[in-house]
Amino acid sequence: AQSVTQLDSHVSVSEGTPVLLRCNYSSSYSPSLFWYVQHPNKGLQLLLKYTSAATLVKGINGFEAEFKKSETSFHLTKPSAHMSDAAEYFCVVLGGATNKLIFGTGTLLAVQP
Amino acid sequence: GAVVSQHPSWVICKSGTSVKIECRSLDFQATTMFWYRQFPKQSLMLMATSNEGSKATYEQGVEKDKFLINHASLTLSTLTVTSAHPEDSSFYICSAQPVSYEQYFGPGTRLTVT
Numbered sequence: 001a002q003s004v005t006q007l008d009s010h011v012s013v014s015e016g017t018p019v020l021l022r023c024n025y026s027s028s029y030s031p032s033l034f035w036y037v038q039h040p041n042k043g044l045q046l047l048l049k050y051t052s053a054a055t056l057v058k059g060i061n062g063f064e065a066e067f068k069k070s071e072t073s074f075h076l077t078k079p080s081a082h083m084s085d086a087a088e089y090f091c092v093v094l095g096g097a098t099n100k101l102i103f104g105t106g107t108l109l110a111v112q113p
Numbered sequence: 114g115a116v117v118s119q120h121p122s123w124v125i126c127k128s129g130t131s132v133k134i135e136c137r138s139l140d141f142q143a144t145t146m147f148w149y150r151q152f153p154k155q156s157l158m159l160m161a162t163s164n165e166g167s168k169a170t171y172e173q174g175v176e177k178d179k180f181l182i183n184h185a186s187l188t189l190s191t192l193t194v195t196s197a198h199p200e201d202s203s204f205y206i207c208s209a210q211p212v213s214y215e216q217y218f219g220p221g222t223r224l225t226v227t
Contacts, residue, residue: 036218041221041223042220042221043117043119043206043219043220043221044157044206044218046215049215090156090157099145099210100147100159100162101147101159101216103156103157103158105155105156106155106156108154
């Protein structure tokens with residue numbers, strides 16, 4: 001069965017510093033992986049997705065993630081954090097033949113001025 | 114493109130009453146729609162999957178008689194919380210899926226049962 005583990009429940013960075021949100025996946029075959037962002041009381045927005053093409057995936061708002069099969073990881077990064085990046089981030093895997101999305105527990109990103 | 118709306122965005126109801134939440138795909142047809150529940154500061158839990166014109170498939174532990182889902186058209190799915198109780202208070206999020214695997218999420222509906 002597919003699953004994702006987000007290694008940090010909270011991450012705090014200063015504005016202008018790099019962001020790293022960690023995600024490890026478990027899958028019996030090549031997974032489809034996503035990162036979503038959720039701002040307070042808002043719906044989820046897709047940041048980026050990996051679907052077995054290029055391992056380095058670029059998303060919106062300067063975010064990118066690298067699929068590393070050897071490490072079973074799909075960490076989300078951004079070179080320079082903005083105040084507007086403060087939100088909850090979810091790492092998600094597509095659940096095989098069911099087409100169901102399986103969500104990680106989320107990482108709350110705080111950006112300090 | 115790929116906009117999904119939910120109505121209402123926030124609803125308060127009294128215990129014992131029923132509440133209907135609508136999920137619409139505004140600029141595409143959704144063969145499949147999903148309903149999720151999110152408790153405060155927690156992740157999304159899939160409640161059910163609905164395909165247009167057929168009965169919804171509920172996840173284990175979700176009461177199908179309490180959470181009625183209707184997917185009457187390719188652009189509309191409804192979730193009715195019947196005989197709501199305070200423990201049903203939550204953030205309900207729908208997503209719509211066109212032919213491809215990608216899901217597009219609505220903004221969510223916050224339900225408060227008093």
